[in-house]
Amino acid sequence: MSATPREDRLVPAPAVRDPTLRDVAELAGVSPRTVSNVVNGYARVTPDTRAKVERALAQLDYQPNLLARSLANGRSGQILVVVPYLDTPYFSELLQAVIPRARTRGYDVLIDQTDGDPRHEAALLRRRSRGLRYDGMLFSPLGLSQDELRDRDQALPLVVLGERSSDGGFDHVGIDDVAASRDAVRHLVACGRRRIAAIGDQPYRTGEAAQRRTEGYRQALAEAGLPVDESLVVQTPRFNRADGARAMEALLALPDPPDAVFAYSDLVALGAVHVLHRVGLRVPDDVAVVGYDDIEDGRYSNPTISTVSPDKAAIAREAVDRLLGRVEGARTGRGEEILVDYALVPRQSTRGGSSEEGRGSEEGRE
Amino acid sequence: MSATPREDRLVPAPAVRDPTLRDVAELAGVSPRTVSNVVNGYARVTPDTRAKVERALAQLDYQPNLLARSLANGRSGQILVVVPYLDTPYFSELLQAVIPRARTRGYDVLIDQTDGDPRHEAALLRRRSRGLRYDGMLFSPLGLSQDELRDRDQALPLVVLGERSSDGGFDHVGIDDVAASRDAVRHLVACGRRRIAAIGDQPYRTGEAAQRRTEGYRQALAEAGLPVDESLVVQTPRFNRADGARAMEALLALPDPPDAVFAYSDLVALGAVHVLHRVGLRVPDDVAVVGYDDIEDGRYSNPTISTVSPDKAAIAREAVDRLLGRVEGARTGRGEEILVDYALVPRQSTRGGSSEEGRGSEEGRE
DNA sequence: TTGAAAGCGCTAACAG
DNA sequence: CTGTTAGCGCTTTCAA
Numbered sequence: 134m135s136a137t138p139r140e141d142r143l144v145p146a147p148a149v150r151d152p153t154l155r156d157v158a159e160l161a162g163v164s165p166r167t168v169s170n171v172v173n174g175y176a177r178v179t180p181d182t183r184a185k186v187e188r189a190l191a192q193l194d195y196q197p198n199l200l201a202r203s204l205a206n207g208r209s210g211q212i213l214v215v216v217p218y219l220d221t222p223y224f225s226e227l228l229q230a231v232i233p234r235a236r237t238r239g240y241d242v243l244i245d246q247t248d249g250d251p252r253h254e255a256a257l258l259r260r261r262s263r264g265l266r267y268d269g270m271l272f273s274p275l276g277l278s279q280d281e282l283r284d285r286d287q288a289l290p291l292v293v294l295g296e297r298s299s300d301g302g303f304d305h306v307g308i309d310d311v312a313a314s315r316d317a318v319r320h321l322v323a324c325g326r327r328r329i330a331a332i333g334d335q336p337y338r339t340g341e342a343a344q345r346r347t348e349g350y351r352q353a354l355a356e357a358g359l360p361v362d363e364s365l366v367v368q369t370p371r372f373n374r375a376d377g378a379r380a381m382e383a384l385l386a387l388p389d390p391p392d393a394v395f396a397y398s399d400l401v402a403l404g405a406v407h408v409l410h411r412v413g414l415r416v417p418d419d420v421a422v423v424g425y426d427d428i429e430d431g432r433y434s435n436p437t438i439s440t441v442s443p444d445k446a447a448i449a450r451e452a453v454d455r456l457l458g459r460v461e462g463a464r465t466g467r468g469e470e471i472l473v474d475y476a477l478v479p480r481q482s483t484r485g486g487s488s489e490e491g492r493g494s495e496e497g498r499e
Numbered sequence: 500m501s502a503t504p505r506e507d508r509l510v511p512a513p514a515v516r517d518p519t520l521r522d523v524a525e526l527a528g529v530s531p532r533t534v535s536n537v538v539n540g541y542a543r544v545t546p547d548t549r550a551k552v553e554r555a556l557a558q559l560d561y562q563p564n565l566l567a568r569s570l571a572n573g574r575s576g577q578i579l580v581v582v583p584y585l586d587t588p589y590f591s592e593l594l595q596a597v598i599p600r601a602r603t604r605g606y607d608v609l610i611d612q613t614d615g616d617p618r619h620e621a622a623l624l625r626r627r628s629r630g631l632r633y634d635g636m637l638f639s640p641l642g643l644s645q646d647e648l649r650d651r652d653q654a655l656p657l658v659v660l661g662e663r664s665s666d667g668g669f670d671h672v673g674i675d676d677v678a679a680s681r682d683a684v685r686h687l688v689a690c691g692r693r694r695i696a697a698i699g700d701q702p703y704r705t706g707e708a709a710q711r712r713t714e715g716y717r718q719a720l721a722e723a724g725l726p727v728d729e730s731l732v733v734q735t736p737r738f739n740r741a742d743g744a745r746a747m748e749a750l751l752a753l754p755d756p757p758d759a760v761f762a763y764s765d766l767v768a769l770g771a772v773h774v775l776h777r778v779g780l781r782v783p784d785d786v787a788v789v790g791y792d793d794i795e796d797g798r799y800s801n802p803t804i805s806t807v808s809p810d811k812a813a814i815a816r817e818a819v820d821r822l823l824g825r826v827e828g829a830r831t832g833r834g835e836e837i838l839v840d841y842a843l844v845p846r847q848s849t850r851g852g853s854s855e856e857g858r859g860s861e862e863g864r865e
Numbered sequence: 866t867t868g869a870a871a872g873c874g875c876t877a878a879c880a881g
Numbered sequence: 882c883t884g885t886t887a888g889c890g891c892t893t894t895c896a897a
Contacts, residue, residue, distance in 0.1 A: 151629040153890055164868045169892060179866065198630030200570045201890035204873050209566060211609070211632070219598065220795070225591040232585065232612055241632065243577070244610050246598055263517040264564030264874080266577070266607065374799045407799045429586070433740045433773045435801045519874055530884045535876065545882065567874035570889050630890080868897080873890105880885080 152193035161189035172197060211241045212456060213267040215257055217249040217275040221373070222428035223398065224273065227294070230449035231271065238457050243267055249371070251276035251339070258282070262289035269460040271452055278338045290459035292452050296342055301467035304459070306452045308475040310342060313441045314349025315356075316477045317423045318395050320439065322357045324421055324483050326393035329354065330365040332380040332405060333372055333397025346397050346425070365391055372397055377404025385412060392420060393483075399424035399431040402438050406482065422482040436481030447473040518559035527555035538563060577607045578822060579633040581623055583615040583641040587739070588794035589764065590639065593660070596815035597637065604823050609633055615737070617642030617705070624648070628655035635826040637818055644704045656825035658818050662708055667833035670825070672818045674841040676708060679807045680715025681722075682843045683789045684761050686805065688723045690787055690849050692759035695720065696731040698746040698771060699738055699763025712763050712791070731757055738763055743770025751778060758786055759849075765790035765797040768804050772848065788848040802847030813839040 154172070158165045163182055170176045171186040172195075178186075189195075203209045212235055216224040232242050243266065247253040254277050257270070269290035274282060282293065283302040292304040321329050331350045335343035347366065354361050367383060369376035377396055381404065384391055396402035402424030409416050416422055416436050424431055424440040431438030451471050458464035520538075524531045529548055536542050537552040538561075544552075555561075569575045578601055582590040598608050609632065613619040620643050623636070635656035640648060648659065649668040658670040687695050697716045701709035713732065720727050733749060735742035743762055747770065750757055762768035768790030775782050782788055782802050790797055793808030817837050824830035 151627060154892095155890080165891080166869080166893080167867055170867085173892085175892095177866070182867080194627075196627045196630065198570075198890050199632050200566060200575060200630060201873090202892075204564075204566045204570045204875090204889085205891040205893085207873075218595065220588065220591045220595040222586065222588070222591075225586045225588075228610075229584065229586040229612065232610065241609055241611075243607055244594075244598065245607075246595065261517060261560070261562045264562065264566060266565050374795065378799070403796075403799055407801060410801045429740065430769075430796050433744070433769055435773060435776045520876095521874080531875080532877080532885080533883055536883080539876085541877095543882070548883080564874050567889090568876075570891090571874075571876040573876095573889075866897105869895090871892105871894085873892085876887105876889085878885105878887085881883085 151198075152195050153198070154195070157186065157189045157193055157195050160193060161185045207263075208460075209266050209268050210239065211243050211267045212269045212271060212453075212460070213243045213245060213257075214271045215245045215247060215254075216273045217247050219244070219246045221400070222430060223400075223426045226428060227273075227445055227449060230446050231453060234449050234453040235457075238453065240268075240457065247275065249275035251281070255281060255284075258285035258291075260286065260289075262286045265289070269456045271456055276339055279341065290456055292456040292459075294448065294452060297345060297470075301469070303468040304455045304471070305468065306448055306455065306471045306473065308441075308443045308448075309472050310345040311349040311352070313425070313443075313475050313477075314346040314395070315353045316349075317425065317441050318350050318353035319356070320477055320479065320483060321393040321395060321421055321423060322353065322359070324393070324417070326421055327359060328362070328365065328389065328391045329359070329393040329395060330367065330384050330391035331395045331397070332367045332369060332377060332384075332401050334366050334368045335370075336368060343397060346395075350395055369397075369401065373400045374404035374407070377401035378408045379404075381405035381408040385409075385414075390420075393417075394420060394422045396422060396424045399426045399428045399438055399440055401425075402440070402482070403430060403434060406434070406436070406438070417481070417483050417485050424482075427478060431480070436485075439480045439483040440478050442476045442478045444474040444476075517564070518561050520561075520563070523552065523555045523559055523561050526559060527551045573629075574826075575632050575634050576605065577609050577633045578635045578637060578819075578826070579609045579611060579623075580637045581611045581613060581620075582639045583613050585610065585612045587766065588796060589766075589792045592794060593639075593811055593815060596812050597819060600815050600819040601823075604819065606634075606823065613641065615641035617647070621647060621650075624651035624657075626652065626655075628652045631655070635822045637822055642705055645707065656822055658822040658825075660814065660818060663711060663836075667835075669834040670821045670837070671834065672814055672821065672837045672839065674807075674809045674814075675838050676711040677715040677718070679791070679809075679841050679843075680712040680761070681719045682715075683791065683807050684716050684719030685722070686843055686845065686849060687759040687761060687787055687789060688719065688725070690759070690783070692787055693725060694728070694731065694755065694757045695725070695759040695761060696733065696750050696757035697761045697763070698733045698735060698743060698750075698767050700732050700734045701736075702734060709763060712761075716761055735763075735767065739766045740770035740773070743767030744774045745770075747771035747774040751775075751780075756786075759783075760786060760788045762788060762790045765792045765794045765804055765806055767791075768806070768848070769796060769800060772800070772802070772804070783847070783849050783851050790848075793844060797846070802851075805846045805849040806844050808842045808844045810840040810842075 154165050154168050158168045168186055170178050171183055235242050254274050271292050273294040295307050333343055334347045367380040369380050394405055402422050406416055409420055414420055424438045427440045427442030431440055520531050520534050524534045534552055536544050537549055601608050620640050637658050639660040661673050699709055700713045733746040735746055760771055768788050772782055775786055780786055790804045790806040793806045797804030797806055
């Protein structure tokens with residue numbers, strides 16, 4: 134039996150074993166400590182020994198065991214991103230921006246989807262934070278009220294998306310929903326509409342995001358001196374196409390249907406437009422529609438959808454940076470409220486015509 | 500100083516420390532081994548001691564440190580899912596199905612997106628598998644050829660989605676693209692179309708998926724005795740709306756434009772329809788369009804898009820189960836080719852009308 | 866600057 | 882059935 138490069142074993146070594154820090158140390162003739170220093174660029178190392186170590190590193194094609202590293206230093210290098218639905222364009226577009234941002238900071242992304250189930254969401258919040266596979270959580274809740282959001286493991290860094298937090302219980306990143314909604318409805322008013330419906334209100338204590346949009350809607354109507362016809366405010370369980378379609382059908386069944394619709398998401402808008410087309414009504418001629426989120430579908434749909442466009446790149450950037458700031462201890466203290474930019478983007482569904490246009494910034498707000 | 504419940508320490512204990520297996524063992528008066536057995540439901544344990552342990556478990560609200568567990572048993576309990584774009588509906592809908600499937604099997608999901616970058620993809624394949632944070636990889640490649648897919652770390656369980664593998668180098672899950680494309684074009688022929696364009700061909704060695712669709716297109720035309728006009732086969736760099744729009748513009752600039760389009764994805768179809776509307780052509784009256792993927796957008800667009808509908812739930816199920824079969828050692832040996840069901844779903848973009856319909860299974864295959 | 870050694874918290878051989 | 886114990890591979894305090 135020929136001698137192996139590694140010390141002898143009683144049992145035959147496994148066919149192939151990845152090189153460890155120890156192997157590198159032996160080959161380089163230094164201690165594991167030194168190799169670790171080189172690998173992590175920590176303490177100063179003599180150019181001489183560094184060269185030796187690096188040669189060994191290369192020769193063995195060493196790659197650190199991330200699990201072991203995590204266990205030793207108590208950091209997983211992963212963050213968890215929680216969304217209600219992955220196949221909702223708004224969330225997938227957001228994730229598309231979040232993942233590279235996290236990666237440039239050296240973190241991998243775990244994903245969970247809750248289907249908006251309050252129990253699932255609550256469980257995620259209360260899970261003991263240490264010994265977990267992630268160092269922090271980016272959370273887009275749907276079924277939880279503000280109070281429930283506060284009842285959580287305070288040790289786990291948390292940034293909440295899309296819900297308003299006024300009380301410093303956690304960091305929050307989003308846009309000013311009331312102002313954005315007001316702008317959207319102002320736009321419809323400016324287009325000469327008078328019977329403006331709102332689709333997407335939610336009565337629950339968990340529907341605060343929806344309620345802020347409704348608030349903006351009311352403010353804009355009040356400004357314009359228009360009455361609020363409560364029968365034009367339609368509630369929906371969620372913000373998807375099917376909800377938009379159903380709500381639109383209900384509105385059309387009214388004795389005096391609306392001449393415009395403010396939809397609380399682009400999907401809702403698309404669902405509404407779908408129904409309008411089916412019954413032979415023209416958009417925007419008969420009914421103008423404005424949506425919310427600026428998902429890609431709305432830029433290619435027929436007609437294209439006027440919408441409130443949140444700066445998703447900014448949301449992703451702010452959210453990831455705030456979260457990792459807490460993870461890495463650079464930030465402490467009370468949660469902050471971060472409002473990012475948004476813009477109202479008029480397209481065919483309110484203006485008609487057939488031209489495409491890029492992301493406008495008119496009526497942009499902060 | 501009052502006595503602490505834990506053994507004395509020379510330095511003050513950290514303000515709060517999560518209970519470990521050891522803590523539980525001490526409290527219950529048994530060995531860590533036994534606690535481990537109870538927690539993992541391994542060996543048989545006396546009801547008596549089990550009760551003791553469980554009481555201690557509950558009292559301390561013990562939760563295992565997953566990192567430590569992973570390091571000890573060499574399994575992370577995570578799989579990595581790699582897609583080119585997260586905000587492409589096909590992929591996000593697939594992920595929506597994959598995540599719960601993995602979770603029911605006890606695995607968490609890490610996500611990476613490559614933007615179709617061949618270097619990124621190749622790096623992922625070659626990364627040393629041990630010491631990684633994931634036990635297996637579900638991979639939807641875009642920029643890699645079959646050969647490049649084979650050049651990988653064989654130790655990492657891998658299931659490939661959406662590319663055809665005939666050679667057992669890895670497991671593959673998908674639908675029969677040639678047959679599905681043939682069905683799609685047959686459908687257009689059956690609708691009385693004669694000048695049928697194809698949008699989405701790709702010439703590269705990495706464009707094999709696209710080339711199979713083109714093959715099906717040619718077969719269907721040949722069957723119908725129709726000539727293949729190469730100017731009607733338009734190549735696109737990717738499969739998104741913008742590509743579909745550009746390709747459609749090019750087709751309309753032809754001296755003799757098509758009366759039907761087979762688009763290699765629903766996004767391409769939507770982009771094409773967008774352009775057709777803009778120039779005032781009617782779908783399907785002037786130009787019929789059939790897509791591929793059956794994404795939700797196509798069920799609510801105007802018109803709704805006829806499409807090839809792969810059984811995404813089956814793809815997710817088969818892919819996750821095959822992958823975990825290998826991860827857990829239940830499966831070994833050569834890679835298999837798994838073909839799942841698909842159906843051609845006719846909608847307004849080929850048939851006209853304005854009714855909605857659910858997922859049809861007519862012309863379903865395989 | 867570098868080495869020795871003690872963990873991180875859990876699993877699993879190996880007794881008993 | 883349960884206890885003892887030796888790691889998993891890395892980081893990091895403490896000495897030298």
